[in-house]
Amino acid sequence: MRTIDRGYNEIALMPTTKREQMGEVYARVRLTNALDQELVRMGLLEPDKVHTCEVDALVDTGATKSIIPPHVVRQLDLIIARQTMGLLADGSRVPVGVSSTIVFQIEGRETREDAYVLGDQVLIGQTVLESTDLLVDCANRKVMPKHPEGPLFRL
Numbered sequence: 001m002r003t004i005d006r007g008y009n010e011i012a013l014m015p016t017t018k019r020e021q022m023g024e025v026y027a028r029v030r031l032t033n034a035l036d037q038e039l040v041r042m043g044l045l046e047p048d049k050v051h052t053c054e055v056d057a058l059v060d061t062g063a064t065k066s067i068i069p070p071h072v073v074r075q076l077d078l079i080i081a082r083q084t085m086g087l088l089a090d091g092s093r094v095p096v097g098v099s100s101t102i103v104f105q106i107e108g109r110e111t112r113e114d115a116y117v118l119g120d121q122v123l124i125g126q127t128v129l130e131s132t133d134l135l136v137d138c139a140n141r142k143v144m145p146k147h148p149e150g151p152l153f154r155l
Helices: 034-041 070-075 126-131
Strands: 025-033 052-059 080-087 093-097 102-106 108-114 135-137 142-145
Touching: 025 034, 034 102, 052 070, 108 126, 126 135, 126 142
Parallel strands: none
Antiparallel strands: 025 052, 025 102, 080 093, 102 108, 135 142
């Protein structure tokens, strides 16, 4: 591809400025079966019986809800609470299961919500990021607190 006048390339007439390619952002996440946690609080389950796992999850600011693969559902002993339709990035609609409640712990912050069951890796979506008051620093490929002193939410 050759550059023509005014710094544009001849294929798509896009500016030819150099940009550093942004990469994927991963975060270490601890996932816990929320029902197990409640059963421990009620004295009905021993703490060492709580189903939990730690994973390096892909953080996707384009996804609304988080996604967990079927093997994580089994590992956490979750149930598929219901079925719904999901909209993929390419615009196609797919039927997906929705898990029972999961505790998401990221960067010392915690939230509880269900997740879509799909694929082969854990993906963290916007609802978990918002409810933990975390931001994505794409340039440094990391997740960071919006308010370092602790989560702060508009009421």
